[in-house]
Amino acid sequence: MSRPLSIIVLIKQVPEIEKVKFDFKTGRLDRSSAGAVINPFDLNALEAAVRIKEKIGAIVTAISMGPKTAENSLRDAIARGADKAILLTDIRFAGADTLATSYTLASAIRKLGSFDLVVCGEKTIDGDTAQVGPEVAEFLGIPHVAYVEEIREVNRDEILVKSKMGRSYYLIALSFPGLITVTKDVNTPRLPTLRDKIRSRKSEITIWNADFLLDVAEIGRFGISGSPTTVAKVYAPHTEKRRGLILKGNMEDAARRIVTVLKELRIVG
């Protein structure tokens, strides 16, 4: 039998967004009551990789960059079907913007050696940039297809994906090595079984620091020093108040009043 595909899934640990408290006056956020989970879009990426593994055989490696506690998310990734997990953790990685993050992740992938496919979620729910996947692809010098909604076929040399861009759907054959970012439409991630959860508790998470990547990367391009963008200020979204006419009680009168408004706007008549 031929060698299995090597698939890398990039994972970010994010706060549970529903539980983050936002102070709308100051724009500050309080994450203390929020737990940490795998970015929901990355669950779709992981599921996509695991399905390819089940279909044609693959070794799935989950890579994450973050604090030591991100080990929990990588364990979760193993419970959900990843074979190996690598955590990039170092104070020198901290404070990275998308460029430095992508550079660091791409360096780790280089360090790992050969691979066929990198799968990422469309975006993260905290940063919302959707930039890391495509930037990693560029740093690795490989093509990428973003916003993949469907994986049609996969063989040892290429993957056939459907992506919607502009007013069209594109069916694209992407040769390996390549990178895709997937939307939530691509699949429904499975839940890990209890047995898988227990198994993942004992599995080993490989830890890499900045020094470990020295032969493939420049340290100055990690973390804050490698980040060209900075957050200058954070604040609450400006919501324009325009509390206008309130109609209540008789709904028939209210409906007539709205029709008058629609007539004035020349939407009706």
Place this chain on the structure above:
Amino acid sequence: MKERGDVLVFAEQENGEIHQVSYELLGKGRELADRLGVKLNAVLLGWHIENKASELVYRGADNVFLYEHPSLQDFDAVRYSRNIVKLVKETRPDIFLIGATRIGRTLAPKIAAALRTGLTADCIDLDLDSDGNLIQIRPAFSGNIMAQIRTKTRPQMATVRYRVMQMREKDTRREGKIIKKKVEVINETGMKIIEKIRADEVNLPEAEVIVSGGRGLKKPEDFSLLQELAGLLGGIVGSSRPLVDAGWISKDHQVGFSGNTGKPKVYIACGISGAPQHLFGMRDSDVIIAINKDPTAPIFNISDYGVIGDLYEFVPLLIREIKKELRRKKA
């Protein structure tokens, strides 16, 4: 002192049509270029699109860098980025703006990484500080907070959300240069378009009337009620995120931070409470009408007309009254 670079805008085209967001970027780009005392340039790639280049001039560009080749007819991240990266290295713009469409967000990060420059995603406003540096304003945490981002490197790159910037009136007397560039032709990119299928798309960003449903709807079939209302008003149906997530309606219909931004003449919110994530995608509508049972729903804070009541009672009455009005008009 170093000479300041120009402002560059990526002109997105699909099937030979310029995406409206590109005109919006030219509107904002013109303002920034004038404040900085520099030129506003556009880059357009495609095939048989020379006639579109003058459109970009009419909307504010001083120079249009035109790349025409059959291999550039459809968007291809590798081919587009390679040519644009070369142009940026040659012309050294100070600011580079790209629409935050799926094409723009596929392309921009690839270019930024190649140039090793900073990129800010999905901006909703742009400004300049007193030194002429770009201040990029963008939402984060699903629209719950806003952040101001600055970039140390050049060009300062940003993708900008569709329907948030003003485009300029088309001025056919405006003059500008169309500069034909030599295309670097790349044969093998590792990607091949096997099929291109035109999508039956719900064009929310360009709708004049949107009738949206939220958690006040009891079951998926009830969207038909909103569809009837939207149909009478020549509009389309929108939705808040929870119903899209639950699979009640497709993502094309989603209004909000993680969906579409609409700027209709009339937005009718039915059973939508008004979470920040939703308000994000509709608060710039000309007139907002909301119907909700809960008088404390935040949606009423941004509504021009707020109806406190049950949508299942109100919407059918509204439909009846509109039909009456239409019949009267006919008679």
